[in-house]
Amino acid sequence: MADLPSGFWAGWILVVTLVSLAAVAWLVWSIYFGRDQQEESEIEPVWDETLAEGHNPPPLWWFWLLFGGMVFSLIYLILFPGLGSNTGLLNWSQGKRVADSYDNFEASFADVRATVVDMDLLQIQGDLALMATAERIYQRECAVCHGPEARGQASLFPNLQDTEWQWGGSPEQIEQTLRGGRRANMIAWQSILDTEVIDNVAGYVMTMHEGGDETHPGKAMYEQNCAACHGVDGAGNEMLGASRLSDDVWLYGGDYDTIRETLLYGRTGQMPAFDERLDDFQIKLLVAWLAR
Numbered sequence: 001m002a003d004l005p006s007g008f009w010a011g012w013i014l015v016v017t018l019v020s021l022a023a024v025a026w027l028v029w030s031i032y033f034g035r036d037q038q039e040e041s042e043i044e045p046v047w048d049e050t051l052a053e054g055h056n057p058p059p060l061w062w063f064w065l066l067f068g069g070m071v072f073s074l075i076y077l078i079l080f081p082g083l084g085s086n087t088g089l090l091n092w093s094q095g096k097r098v099a100d101s102y103d104n105f106e107a108s109f110a111d112v113r114a115t116v117v118d119m120d121l122l123q124i125q126g127d128l129a130l131m132a133t134a135e136r137i138y139q140r141e142c143a144v145c146h147g148p149e150a151r152g153q154a155s156l157f158p159n160l161q162d163t164e165w166q167w168g169g170s171p172e173q174i175e176q177t178l179r180g181g182r183r184a185n186m187i188a189w190q191s192i193l194d195t196e197v198i199d200n201v202a203g204y205v206m207t208m209h210e211g212g213d214e215t216h217p218g219k220a221m222y223e224q225n226c227a228a229c230h231g232v233d234g235a236g237n238e239m240l241g242a243s244r245l246s247d248d249v250w251l252y253g254g255d256y257d258t259i260r261e262t263l264l265y266g267r268t269g270q271m272p273a274f275d276e277r278l279d280d281f282q283i284k285l286l287v288a289w290l291a292r
């Protein structure tokens, strides 16, 4: 009521409310106590021997019911908003109530959130309700890129359900990935190496998940140009996000053409930072969910 558009309408409501209450009070009073004097003086007509125009006063409990109702209305109007812009003694308002319940929600939930942040990962992982919450956060924040089942998609967004981690799969590394984001930087080799060399290296890379072909013509050039980041044996480097080439798990693709493309044009995958967007509770849940 406090936010009525103008004082006029507040006053209007006040007058209408009070006048109606007074009218009801007057009506009740007149029914029960106003007739008494008249009744005595009136002669009740009798239509035939038995049929008389009776006048039965309404039962008294009606009176108490109506009286109680009016007293209730008055108390209500004193305590709560109702008389125009009057806010009532309790200063109650719908908006305030919503705000209060929000505060309560925050207060009661803040504890849970704080405990979860300090909880052991294993404990969180064992809690089905928390894991379900984590998955909901994943679906809202991450599924657009990493796919609804976190199995990666479009040969651009890595699978998060396997055991292969470009940037490391320990809880600390995953947390770092989420908070700070990651920028992979695999340079384009087309201006550095001859196409023929690139073809050879690509061919060699294809043999690496089987241990690497010792006699391959691309091997020497691999060791010279690529081993610094990917390792001589292709183990990769989690600090740089350099992919492991000694397994058969590929982000962009492990066929000859795709590897060639990767070498020619380079790859610069970017994982956005979520430090600002998610709070400690949400990040902790996601780390627990991903590090299973």
Ligand code: HEC
Binding pocket: 166, 184, 185, 186, 187, 189, 201, 202, 205, 222, 225, 226, 227, 228, 229, 230, 240, 241, 242, 243, 249, 250, 251, 252, 253, 254, 259, 262, 263, 267, 268, 269, 270
């Ligand atoms: C400066 C470090 C660095 C060097 C040098 C480097 N790479 Fe990479 N490479 C990376 C990074 C980082 C990625 C991941 C790119 C991404 O995720 O977007 C990558 C990705 C790749 C991929 C894609 C793997 C996949 O899963 O699809 C291939 C293949 C690859 N590199 C091969 C090579 C070869 C061959 C050379 C040598 C000619 C080379 N790289 C040199 C850092 C490097």
Ligand code: HEC
Binding pocket: 138, 141, 142, 143, 144, 145, 146, 156, 157, 158, 160, 164, 165, 166, 167, 168, 174, 177, 178, 182, 183, 184, 241, 268, 269, 270, 271, 272, 274, 286, 290
């Ligand atoms: C805008 C798209 C996008 C969104 C949204 C996104 N990611 Fe990523 N994420 C990527 C890309 C691209 C990479 C690969 C970066 C690279 O090439 O190294 C990545 C990499 C990762 C990695 C590292 C994988 C590895 O092998 O080390 C993790 C973990 C990860 N994301 C988790 C998440 C989580 C959790 C969320 C939601 C909070 C999320 N991502 C949201 C695009 C996204």
